[in-house]
Amino acid sequence: MRKLIGKELAEAIRTQTAAEVAAGPRPRLAVVVATGDEASLWYVRSIAKAAAGVGIAADIVDLGPAARPEQIRESLVRLSADTGVHGLMLQTPLPPGASAQELAGAIDPRKDVDGASPLSLGRLAAGLPAFVPATAAAVMALLDHHGVELAGRRAVVVGRSAVVGKPLAHLLLDRHATVTVCHSRTRDLASVTATADVLVAAVGRAGLIGAGHVAPGAVVVDVGTNPTGDGGLTGDVDAAAVSARAGALTPVPGGVGPVTTALLLRHTARAANLP
Numbered sequence: 551m552r553k554l555i556g557k558e559l560a561e562a563i564r565t566q567t568a569a570e571v572a573a574g575p576r577p578r579l580a581v582v583v584a585t586g587d588e589a590s591l592w593y594v595r596s597i598a599k600a601a602a603g604v605g606i607a608a609d610i611v612d613l614g615p616a617a618r619p620e621q622i623r624e625s626l627v628r629l630s631a632d633t634g635v636h637g638l639m640l641q642t643p644l645p646p647g648a649s650a651q652e653l654a655g656a657i658d659p660r661k662d663v664d665g666a667s668p669l670s671l672g673r674l675a676a677g678l679p680a681f682v683p684a685t686a687a688a689v690m691a692l693l694d695h696h697g698v699e700l701a702g703r704r705a706v707v708v709g710r711s712a713v714v715g716k717p718l719a720h721l722l723l724d725r726h727a728t729v730t731v732c733h734s735r736t737r738d739l740a741s742v743t744a745t746a747d748v749l750v751a752a753v754g755r756a757g758l759i760g761a762g763h764v765a766p767g768a769v770v771v772d773v774g775t776n777p778t779g780d781g782g783l784t785g786d787v788d789a790a791a792v793s794a795r796a797g798a799l800t801p802v803p804g805g806v807g808p809v810t811t812a813l814l815l816r817h818t819a820r821a822a823n824l825p
């Protein structure tokens with residue numbers, strides 16, 4: 551089984567982004583946070599660290615886990631209007647009662663570096679240029695980097711979130727894959743996923759995908775980042791079981807995750823250079 555590692559690709563993207571950034575004024579990324587979720591806060595810290603490494607300023611706007619939806623919206627409206635901010639992202643999860651989908655409409659689409667605004671998703675679906683959610687973009691970049699062919703092949707995406715599953719289905723379609731999207735109401739999940747040449751797991755449930763879900767030789771992409779009890783991270787794929795059957799598998803950690811962070815920075819550099 552081939553291991554589709556993301557570290558080198560992430561580093562190449564960061565190096566290229568640093569060069570783009572050095573050519574112009576310093577881009578600024580604002581990340582609005584309203585959660586106490588440890589895994590999510592880890593991601594925010596890693597964005598801040600990686601941003602510093604490529605010359606991007608990152609402002610973490612932490613409203614706390616008790617923030618009210620109106621407060622979050624106000625911050626997004628204010629930062630959207632702030633000409634000193636080039637990239638703007640709303641970190642998930644959000645407090646109960648706050649909807650990421652609704653609030654993301656307050657992000658200026660020109661600053662929407664994590665592709666969360668309904669306008670960005672609509673443009674992607676319509677085949678128009680748009681910022682794509684960093685995680686969905688990272689899956690495509692990782693497949694391309696490792697030379698996985700998509701045209702004419704069967705792709706199955708498990709998960710239908712607005713930040714991963716849905717945009718990913720469009721990206722795979724654009725590359726001429728035959729795409730199926732599965733979700734919590736899919737009957738006999740394993741019988742559908744076993745038809746995949748390329749299987750993407752983006753649900754957020756540790757170990758959901760086992761050997762019985764995977765066709766021999768399939769390429770398996772694990773988008774899950776589920777915290778383990780001991781402070782580690784595990785994917786949606788039972789890697790030990792699937793390794794014996796799959797042709798290729800992305801590890802967690804070290805697969806899609808590092809590429810996600812790198813692409814968020816690339817998007818921010820591009821946002822700063824929009825005409």
Ligand SMILES: Nc1nc(=O)c2c([nH]1)NC[C@@H]1CN(c3ccc(C(=O)N[C@@H](CCC(=O)O)C(=O)O)cc3)C=[N+]21
Pocket residue numbers: 589590592593596639640641642643664666684685713775782783802803804805806807808809810811
């Ligand atoms: N609006 C929004 N967009 C997101 O993209 C988003 C979000 N909210 N909320 C939280 C989740 C989580 N997420 C991760 C990204 C990278 C790693 C990552 O790079 N992880 C390292 C492992 C780090 C470790 O070992 O602890 C790796 O996979 O190698 C993890 C998690 C993006 N998320």
